[in-house]
Amino acid sequence: MTQLTFLAVHAHPDDEASSTGGLYRLLANQGVRTVLVTCTNGECGDSPTGAKPDADEHDMDEVAAVRKVELDNAVEILGVSRLVRLGYRDSGMMGWPHNANDGSFWGTPVELAARRLADILLEERPQVIVTYNEIGFYGHPDHIQANRITLAALELLDYEPTLYYNAIPDSVFAEMRKRWEEEDEARREEGKTSSALEEVEEEIPEQMSTPDDQISAAIDISAVNSVKFDALAAHASQIADSFWMKMGREAFCETNKTEWFLRVTNPQKIDGLVTDLFAGYR
Numbered sequence: 056m057t058q059l060t061f062l063a064v065h066a067h068p069d070d071e072a073s074s075t076g077g078l079y080r081l082l083a084n085q086g087v088r089t090v091l092v093t094c095t096n097g098e099c100g101d102s103p104t105g106a107k108p109d110a111d112e113h114d115m116d117e118v119a120a121v122r123k124v125e126l127d128n129a130v131e132i133l134g135v136s137r138l139v140r141l142g143y144r145d146s147g148m149m150g151w152p153h154n155a156n157d158g159s160f161w162g163t164p165v166e167l168a169a170r171r172l173a174d175i176l177l178e179e180r181p182q183v184i185v186t187y188n189e190i191g192f193y194g195h196p197d198h199i200q201a202n203r204i205t206l207a208a209l210e211l212l213d214y215e216p217t218l219y220y221n222a223i224p225d226s227v228f229a230e231m232r233k234r235w236e237e238e239d240e241a242r243r244e245e246g247k248t249s250s251a252l253e254e255v256e257e258e259i260p261e262q263m264s265t266p267d268d269q270i271s272a273a274i275d276i277s278a279v280n281s282v283k284f285d286a287l288a289a290h291a292s293q294i295a296d297s298f299w300m301k302m303g304r305e306a307f308c309e310t311n312k313t314e315w316f317l318r319v320t321n322p323q324k325i326d327g328l329v330t331d332l333f334a335g336y337r
């Protein structure tokens with residue numbers, strides 16, 4: 056039997072856990088070889104003391120070093136067979152001066168990074184690949200660039216894999232929005248002026264969710280969502296204060312039972328909604 060291999064192209068350390076953590080652990084449990092390509096070192100993340108990239112005490116190299124260890128730990132938890140770091144510098148959010156930094160992923164010509172990715176793909180020959188859509192799921196330059204280099208790398212292959220984009224159905228996004236509104240209500244009662252909804256909207260410049268009837272894969276991760284929680288928690292420097300971690304394991308597992316994807320290439324001629332990204336290959 057042919058070895059089944061899965062590969063995801065992610066922008067930063069922690070993206071593998073947040074959008075594909077359940078999928079990685081499930082596939083590893085099924086004996087599928089799993090490869091993770093992480094494009095940047097995540098230098099623009101929070102420093103271990105919580106400092107933002109524009110703060111004086113924020114040290115990009117220190118942040119990268121911390122996130123390197125965190126990614127190693129997450130990869131261990133998710134049972135990833137092979138991690139490849141492309142090692143580009145984090146480009147920060149759209150419009151930040153970091154977009155133009157030396158070695159930034161956003162500033163790297165697509166064809167150069169695509170060639171490196173294609174070499175990995177030709178070596179591993181994954182049947183299934185996951186990355187983000189054209190708007191990088193939420194508009195982050197490094198996520199957009201991950202989409203661009205993946206599409207360009209596919210053009211350099213001698214075979215056609217099945218490509219999926221990660222996705223959130225409109226109905227689920229509406230539920231999330233409701234929770235942020237409830238949190239705002241609670242904050243107002245406590246006399247706070249900060250808004251969870253505004254924080255989220257600042258980070259999400261474009262439509263982030265997908266009409267439910269366009270979703271082409273819904274993966275049941277309920278058997279492994281506690282492991283997904285651990286993989287997210289491994290990225291403590293970025294995530295300890297997040298909405299998900301504050302929920303705690305039990306509530307997280309109660310609300311995180313599915314990961315959704317959108318099929319982009321379809322060499323196996325699959326029809327409709329699947330519950331396995333390797334449908335047509337097994």
Ligand SMILES: [Zn+2]
Pocket residue numbers: 066067070195198
């Ligand atoms: Zn990211």
